[in-house]
Amino acid sequence: MFSFSRALFLSVIFLFSPHSIGQVLPDYHKIPGLSGNLTSVGSDTFASLVSLWGEAFKTYYPNVNVQVHASGSSTAAPALIEGTAQFGPMSREMRLKEVEAFEREHGYQPTALKVAVDAIGIFVHEDNPVKGLNFTQIDSIFSATMRCGGDKPIQTWAELGVRHKWAKRRIQLFGRNSVSGTYGYFKQTALCGGDFQKYVNEQPGSASVVQSVASSINTIGYSGIGYRMAGVKLVPVAETGNRYVWPDKQSIADGRYPLSRYLYIYINKHPSKLLSPIEAEFIRFIYSKQGQEIVEKDGYIGISPDVAKQELQKVTL
Incomplete structure (x- = not known):
């Protein structure tokens, strides 16, 4: 990986x-x-x-x-x-x-x-209690091919242990369109080179991804971390397991945050x-x-x- x-x-x-x-x-x-x-x-x-x-x-x-x-x-x-x-x-x-x-x-x-x-951030609605995600989980949410070790698609937050009635609703996915370098990097890194599933709502800009995530509680999206805004929160990420890394300047600069990039x-x-x-x-x-x-x-x-x-x-x- x-x-x-x-x-x-x-x-x-x-x-x-x-x-x-x-x-x-x-x-x-x-x-x-x-x-x-x-x-x-x-x-x-x-x-x-x-x-x-x-x-x-x-x-x-x-x-x-x-x-x-x-x-x-x-x-x-x-x-x-x-x-x-x-x-x-x-x-x-x-x-x-x-x-x-x-x-x-x-x-x-x-x-x-x-x-x-820079780094790519994983954004969810500000009221989502999820504590962190690893590449296997991210891939199982966004990918149709699941090359990062998942054995079945993740379609609801309930499957990730979120215990709210809304968590049984299908996860809404937001991401960039295929002309974006963010799209290509995320596909290569977080999806282990796999393919996006058809339910990802592709957005023409980084800001619109984050704005879309803020619109509903069952959403998730990926975008440059610099586009964080009110109504969303960043999710710490791990390559494997649950040793999640928060994307701050230090973890990006020293390479510990796994979605860092030039x-x-x-x-x-x-x-x-x-x-x-x-x-x-x-x-x-x-x-x-x-x-x-x-x-x-x-x-x-x-x-x-x-x-x-x-x-x-x-x-x-």
Whole structure:
């Protein structure tokens, strides 16, 4: 059940500590005369973060216009391939077929930049007394294939020991649509690569998943934890058994929370050419002290100076 990407995450997660001893991210300093347009097409999950970066960047450069289009991670690769966007935010890694399509068009692979650490939360109605869920139970609720060890579907909260009259009603399921990176990551990780059952109500955005969960007591949904709102509660999660882990910043940063993930921005960087000044400066801003403070304020985990340096090396000659 322990995927390669999950193992890789844990093997290097110490790099993501926002409190690396003796290290600080550099302050951002503007350059003169920068103007132009930046377009971002991709993930809905951290669209607000990209928008906040854009707004802050514009305070340095009033003549820069930043447009953010957030329809889902699957829209990022086509936009980069077609040249309709300079930045492709994704809440998952590009699939092989997406990388191959980009390479056929441009002759080289896209560049992936890790910009923050996030987690998927399991949300239920605020009055639901469930204490926690493991991957076998989550898979048995959401999946038609049950590859995580379940032997039968879970269709009511009563089957999970909830003792209320409403618990005998069928569980209402909410999740993202198939263009979402959250959908793909959740399918691969929490469903062990299995298929969703047909009763999942697919939503076009992360916020709408959580809003839907708040609408009725017998609901459950998955979404980025940053979309928590009144009327719902997060459920602690375990890979196996009942040693549930609450998704706070520490458990996400150290990898104990089992639905932690990287957030990426993909770009079209020719191996032997410099980025345009406006693209290079926006990336430099993201990896600055000011850029990563915005990450933390928006509810995600900022990256360390080591990782910032490592990622910036990908966009320099």
